[in-house]
Amino acid sequence: MTSSHTVLIEPNRLFRQGLKHLLAGTCFEVGAEFNTVELALEAGETAGTPDLVISGQPVKDEAELPAIREAFPTARIVVLADDLSVDVLRAAMGGGADGYLMKDVSPEALLQSLQLVMLGEKVFPTNLASMLLDMTAAPQQSIRGLSPREQEILQALVTGASNKLIAIRLGITEATVKVHLKTLLRKIDVNNRTQAAIWAMNNGFTAEGAAVPSRGLQAVAA
Numbered sequence: 001m002t003s004s005h006t007v008l009i010e011p012n013r014l015f016r017q018g019l020k021h022l023l024a025g026t027c028f029e030v031g032a033e034f035n036t037v038e039l040a041l042e043a044g045e046t047a048g049t050p051d052l053v054i055s056g057q058p059v060k061d062e063a064e065l066p067a068i069r070e071a072f073p074t075a076r077i078v079v080l081a082d083d084l085s086v087d088v089l090r091a092a093m094g095g096g097a098d099g100y101l102m103k104d105v106s107p108e109a110l111l112q113s114l115q116l117v118m119l120g121e122k123v124f125p126t127n128l129a130s131m132l133l134d135m136t137a138a139p140q141q142s143i144r145g146l147s148p149r150e151q152e153i154l155q156a157l158v159t160g161a162s163n164k165l166i167a168i169r170l171g172i173t174e175a176t177v178k179v180h181l182k183t184l185l186r187k188i189d190v191n192n193r194t195q196a197a198i199w200a201m202n203n204g205f206t207a208e209g210a211a212v213p214s215r216g217l218q219a220v221a222a
Contacts, residue, residue: 010056065095
């Protein structure tokens, strides 16, 4: 894998230095580091044009990650969290994060996860995956205006399935999936598939019975 210019945001100096040391000599060697998201945003262009931003600052609201996305539009964003929380995951996904990992993840799993993120995957902890899959399904009659096919697609979006994988699962073409997805986004009033997945989780949809996809959201063991 080619070298990825990495920016590190971490309030804890000891943890930040340890992570910087861990990444030294890898393709994710840290080029710039900051105590807070605010300092990273103030640095702007002086931080370079990162391929990857790793943030260990707790996600307080959904405004922080979009600000990082705006400042570094070409970068992948990985959140390192202290606690296992579905609510924080939702905030991270809604803010455009490409990965959500626990700070106690093993070094090997961290490097593997970063590699997956740079390949276009979305990664999250195995335990959190189980929490999402165990959510109670909402009664179909409460989901007004959604066809059975659109509800199937919503279930697939919860696991981050690509259009190609959804097409294979449902036995339809990718073009048909795109048409359904466009209509679906309009019906639930969201802008993209990530927001649709969050909407689905908030409305009780699960991925029960569906395999974890080879592309999209990936569960990573510690």
